[in-house]
Amino acid sequence: MHKFEEKTIKTKPIFNGKVISLQVDDVLLPDGKEAKRELIKHPGAVCVIAITDEKKIIFVEQYRKALERPLVEVPAGKLEPGEEPAYCAERELEEETGYRPGKMTHLQSFYTSPGFADELVHVFLAEQLEKVEDGLVADEDEFVELLEVSLPEAEQLAKDNRIFDAKTLWAVQYIRLNGLA
């Protein structure tokens, strides 16, 4: 048994969507009391730190409806059912940026919002990039713009809050700490 485990008494499914689902669990707390937990289920995702031979970092800018604004982010995407994270990372990188990696390394995985969601993001490093596609073929309902910037430029994008999400800020720090660009 896990420390402070909260045992599920009842699960009430609320919504089952294309991307996420929502349920409310009644749980038994360690002290015997009960509480409610609002929980989002997510298929998981990947993101890619892609560095060109010229030590430029590849980002994509896209509109995020949840925030009603565009964000500059590392290329990322949701896992398809049963899809290997490494395969998904290659697929999303090529779809969103037109680059195919010669070398792909898993760096880290992390939960993004452990208080209410089970989304797990797997971070990969893509190197030895080859441009295979000029026009971008993103998902049919995705509109993205490519940026290729130096590390100081990326750090400035973060200061300007154009880079403004946890996974991309983690990535910029990782690049700085490990001298990747």
Place this chain on the structure above:
Amino acid sequence: MHKFEEKTIKTKPIFNGKVISLQVDDVLLPDGKEAKRELIKHPGAVCVIAITDEKKIIFVEQYRKALERPLVEVPAGKLEPGEEPAYCAERELEEETGYRPGKMTHLQSFYTSPGFADELVHVFLAEQLEKVEDGLVADEDEFVELLEVSLPEAEQLAKDNRIFDAKTLWAVQYIRLNGLA
């Protein structure tokens, strides 16, 4: 108008909970087509990088129902309606750890899951800590355990996937990059 803006055609409220709410928006894409967006609204949160005079980092371990496992995290909590992030950070730090900071600095804010949620986390640095409370007085349905560790120990917790969420991994990198511990 924002780049690639997605105009809302219709909002369908699905769920209005204690912590999160869920809606599905029909949106008009830049190419004139329509798409659906599943969106979580969250009140926002704070987290605190708390460093003792002995250069130990304070973490809390708690069970995360969304993940069905415990996680070691920087002290964190949700914003109350209208609450100032800096005030919330002080409150959560004291509630979860029994420490009161002499100095509090805002370091960074970030969105955690921009693909589907508007949760914004504000990160603070707490220094000149004074222990004001021995017993912890967390929220009535929260059970947390305190850890005070060195930076190398924190990095080992990350390797062992006991530290396993984006905000805490960002915090550990920040401490390393800025020589805080």
